Amino acid sequence: MAHKDDNSEQIRSSDYLTRRGFLASSGGLASLGLTALSHPGTPVRAKTPEAGVAGPPFNSIRDWVAALDAHGLLLRIPEVDQDAYHATGFFYEMIDRFTWWGAPALLFDRVKIGGKWVEGPLLANLQGHMSTDAIIWGLEVTGDYKVDFRRARNYMREVYKDNNHRWPTIPPSVIDSRASACKQVVLRGSDIDLRRFPFVQTNPGDGGRYVNSGSVVTQDAAGRINLGTYRCQIKGPRKIALNPETTQTGYRMITEARDRGAKSYPVAVVVGQDPLVFMISSTKLSGFPRPGAQTLDELSLAGGLRGEPLEVVKCETNDMLVPAHAEMIIEGEVLFDEPLEPEGPFGEMYGYLGPRDPEKFWMHVTAVTHREKPWITNMFTGMERGMVAAPFYTLIEHELKVRFPYLVEYYQPTDTMGITYLAIKKTKAGQGLEIGKAVARTDPMAKITVVLDDDVDLLNQQDILRAIVARWQPHPATHILEDGRGIIIDPSQRAPRKTSKIAIDATRQFPEEGGPAVFAANSRDLFNELQPEAIGEAEELYGELLSKWVES
Numbered sequence: 001m002a003h004k005d006d007n008s009e010q011i012r013s014s015d016y017l018t019r020r021g022f023l024a025s026s027g028g029l030a031s032l033g034l035t036a037l038s039h040p041g042t043p044v045r046a047k048t049p050e051a052g053v054a055g056p057p058f059n060s061i062r063d064w065v066a067a068l069d070a071h072g073l074l075l076r077i078p079e080v081d082q083d084a085y086h087a088t089g090f091f092y093e094m095i096d097r098f099t100w101w102g103a104p105a106l107l108f109d110r111v112k113i114g115g116k117w118v119e120g121p122l123l124a125n126l127q128g129h130m131s132t133d134a135i136i137w138g139l140e141v142t143g144d145y146k147v148d149f150r151r152a153r154n155y156m157r158e159v160y161k162d163n164n165h166r167w168p169t170i171p172p173s174v175i176d177s178r179a180s181a182c183k184q185v186v187l188r189g190s191d192i193d194l195r196r197f198p199f200v201q202t203n204p205g206d207g208g209r210y211v212n213s214g215s216v217v218t219q220d221a222a223g224r225i226n227l228g229t230y231r232c233q234i235k236g237p238r239k240i241a242l243n244p245e246t247t248q249t250g251y252r253m254i255t256e257a258r259d260r261g262a263k264s265y266p267v268a269v270v271v272g273q274d275p276l277v278f279m280i281s282s283t284k285l286s287g288f289p290r291p292g293a294q295t296l297d298e299l300s301l302a303g304g305l306r307g308e309p310l311e312v313v314k315c316e317t318n319d320m321l322v323p324a325h326a327e328m329i330i331e332g333e334v335l336f337d338e339p340l341e342p343e344g345p346f347g348e349m350y351g352y353l354g355p356r357d358p359e360k361f362w363m364h365v366t367a368v369t370h371r372e373k374p375w376i377t378n379m380f381t382g383m384e385r386g387m388v389a390a391p392f393y394t395l396i397e398h399e400l401k402v403r404f405p406y407l408v409e410y411y412q413p414t415d416t417m418g419i420t421y422l423a424i425k426k427t428k429a430g431q432g433l434e435i436g437k438a439v440a441r442t443d444p445m446a447k448i449t450v451v452l453d454d455d456v457d458l459l460n461q462q463d464i465l466r467a468i469v470a471r472w473q474p475h476p477a478t479h480i481l482e483d484g485r486g487i488i489i490d491p492s493q494r495a496p497r498k499t500s501k502i503a504i505d506a507t508r509q510f511p512e513e514g515g516p517a518v519f520a521a522n523s524r525d526l527f528n529e530l531q532p533e534a535i536g537e538a539e540e541l542y543g544e545l546l547s548k549w550v551e552s
């Protein structure tokens, strides 16, 4: 298969800063020597990328970045001083202007770390913009990220349904090392020093520099390979601490090997994965690891979603298979006779410092293979959404719909982790709390579950809050779960992974639920019903006035 991953030069030769009309408009940014968009908004070009730019399936991160650029979603910055945390400062400024959902991907050509300029590129926010959900499947991109995201969700619902509510799978194809981009350079032993690559410390409060967006590859006794995105702290030139939570598949595979009496356990970390591999590794799209449940092989799942096999290659120092066109593979082993190592703290998804764990598995690095000039990624955790979300939402939505057919939409926004929204078409009294309680009980991320009528836009927090204040009565439309399962990074919990929970039924209450005999009409709905032409007419009459006001 021909590889379309030769876009690096194309990226290098483009003059992004002038071509996209980026202007240094903020004193703060300009003083960092950085350049920013001059106005807020969503800089997505509503057009199909020009010929020559790879479309899906994306074989490499380079193809993906080229596609983002073709959609006007890449901002290139020549250099950044991360000793002064300018990349992180820039990220905060960027999301303040454009929001998590509307901010572009970033490419820093070189990064100052530990007083030295380290050649990159360092990439970030590669799946943060919501339109990336459409781009990854080659769907039309409109320039309105909500429209694009909804289109992607509908597309995924169709794909899943057409496949009898399973994900398609195609087994990976093993290729030769010589054809594998990730083997262009092979380092072993004392030639390896992970600190020479632009892996950064993201926050001044973090425990150190991290490989924080790699896929940790593990394999169980039956030969099943798992990919999990777990943060990995660089502890030395050939040493990284691994942070799979105790509930994760990677953790289970490592501990099973230890409990079988193994002395060591092979692990690999894939850096600079293609976008689908990253998404699969970052979610439980292959299925929830419940007792008795069958989960899909993740390399085959990647093939199924690509529509063609994922090309993989054998590691140098163990038998595991890894994506052949990744930027870098860090190979190593967990040595069970060695004492565990502290890991963290680390600025986490909640926007608070995740705890330091005194005892984590760590990996002794045995080989690093990489492309020439590898592209390194960093996740600005707690400042970006992380990965395309439509596939995973589709899976959860379907699982819930089987039990609660009145569910219309499921949404768990990553910018406000801990809250889950469910839109339902309520047909019977009690359904709001019925589904709300079920989600609160089973999902550790659902500390707050809000059930809404299906006329509420789940992508619009103001719409949601207006529905809550107008339709919800705390008593009796609330259920409190005193002792639920939470996640370690929630800073409010009283004991690790223990949390109380709340389910809020913010649907219009029926009279038999204690609601009014007739629920008051929503003013805007009533307006549209009684004066259906008025908004359009006003737009025609005064739209220009509004545009002029924005421009002035």
Ligand SMILES: Cc1cc2nc3c(=O)[nH]c(=O)nc-3n(C[C@H](O)[C@H](O)[C@H](O)COP(=O)(O)O)c2cc1C
Binding pocket: 212, 213, 226, 227, 228, 229, 230, 231, 232, 243, 244, 245, 246, 247, 248, 249, 250, 251, 281, 282, 283, 284, 285, 379, 381, 386, 387
């Ligand atoms: C950037 C990023 C970093 C993550 N870091 C961790 C981590 O350090 N530990 C963890 O247990 N899960 C982490 N996650 C969540 C897991 O990747 C996710 O739960 C995934 O499904 C785990 O894979 P598994 O189900 O194969 O174990 C992270 C996710 C992302 C996107």
